[in-house]
Amino acid sequence: MSAPTPRVQLALNVDDIERAVAFYSKLFDTQPAKRRPGYANFAVSSPPLKLVLFENPGSGGTINHLGVEVGSSAEVEAHQTRLATEGLLIDEEKSTTCCYARQDKFWVNGPDGIRWEHYVVLANSDAPGFSSLFTDKPDNVCCATPHSDDTPAEQAEPVGPADIRETVRRHYAAVAVVAGESSNKPPSCCGPSSFDVCGPGGEAVFGAALYAQSGEDTMSNAVAASLGCGVPTAVADLHPGEVVLDLGSGAGADVLIAAQRVQPGGRAIGLDMTVEMLELARRNAAIAQVDNVEFIEGYLEEIPLPDVSVDVVISNCVINLAADKRVVLREAARVLKPGGRFAISDVVADADLNAEIRASMTEWTGCIGGALNEVDYRNLLSDSGFEQIEIIETHRVHSHATAAIVRARRTTAATNASSRRH
Template structure:
């Protein structure tokens, strides 16, 4: 699938949207702390003393709250069962903008090294950190400084010492070859400018036999071209999504085997969230 805009334009648009989300999340956390002390009215998902209906179109206070053409149940913290969120503080889980729970299917084990592509506020990193301890380590990779700041604050709250948050692009993962056991991601690969490169990078950093377990949006083959060319729909996790066939092909070409894609719920009239699993070939 050819992308409708240059890579830098895609990155800038996505970064701006999620920087704004991170800023709103941080504001909401601060407002909640203030409310606890002053007993004022609670803030909404779109910031203190506001309502989603008053937000400008496309402002995306949170994908779960204001995302385009999606129900409130399609994205975010409500997808996490409380037992699946153990290890992450509430502020990290509540800040989730994902479309699934990749840690529920990654089968993480103590001692493993995990990489979360597009780690956002850090919920899946911190959940993983608990599961790979003792002896394991988790890296979170994100390109948005505001999200990284949230993630590091959440890690400090969680009191974990086996995580590291890195700034960078999914197409240029700043880790050595064959350095991780598991790659996870939560609704971020669809946002990347070049998905085949992202998947080749994921295969590069995985050890032979390493596992790929992500939640992502899968587009129907009949997704309207007008949606594909809408920058807000791209940063809203729909326009840039691969079809099932394209995802399977890109994974195979990157060196993955045992590819399995299972739809979990609809997020758009012509797109669904899915769990995507695969294994890096042994050779």
């Protein structure tokens, strides 16, 4: 399936689908791209338009919804990030079936109540599907078809580790694209949980402002693009000559700060799975003229470094994003030298964080849904070969979660406990 040129979508309700198809075929001199019972769509080349028709007798002549079709999930994520930073509230749907197609999309409300979607078609589907956001109005909204009580609505498939990893990757790839184009403009304090940087009182809970509070440099592009929940370099006690590894290094802020702290003779390594973030970090390092850094591509669950090769592991609000924290912590212990330090900032969940929040991918990519509670965090660290564990709350980031400093030391027995053969 070739990627379409971005185009506006106009979705109309019609009383008679056959009459409507005949009319619009003549109007735009093109035949429908897709026909299904009670449904048709047209890919109009001039002017660029996706025209969608829904047969809803009695509602003919009204707008069903409006939208923008784009060519990739990364473009959907980039638009979502941009609109979130402008303060618009986003309803996100991933890999949903709608309009006889599997789609990634999000919705926003216009000032007059008209719904706009930004979406990409991932694959065609024989099922009509429906938007899960409108199940209370099954007869007059996008792709909804009447169903009886004994015909259950389509249910989302369970989300597995691979789905979580890919959703996180796409999300932060889009963040990197926006950050690279924003010229030091930090995220706003508005928007959905996946982009909120401010608390209910307007105080900074994520992002660049935390570096200013800690006295760290806030002028670099890398710091301006940060969405972390703390400043791990401020608590890592770094010394000249040390090797530092940053798990999920993002735009490179903590790597660049660490690199300055370990001079002379030391170096800082940033690990990230997102190519777009790695490119942004390398540009930021070049701008900052810091050369004792290296940014490598890889997964937290499979760190591409030898055993006992680093002195300090840092991370900033990333461990919570991993699907399998146990593997991540064992990998951190594996690459640390005996007595090596683990010093990170992360989100720690309250004991009452509910299943609904944990099941939301928006909450997961927003650093809340996947957060460990303190008891589980301590147990996993201990099981992975760490000792002298301390978890210190710094500030609230959510009604059911807090930011915290998490510190520990690798025991001398950690190598066997954290072998690659998990």
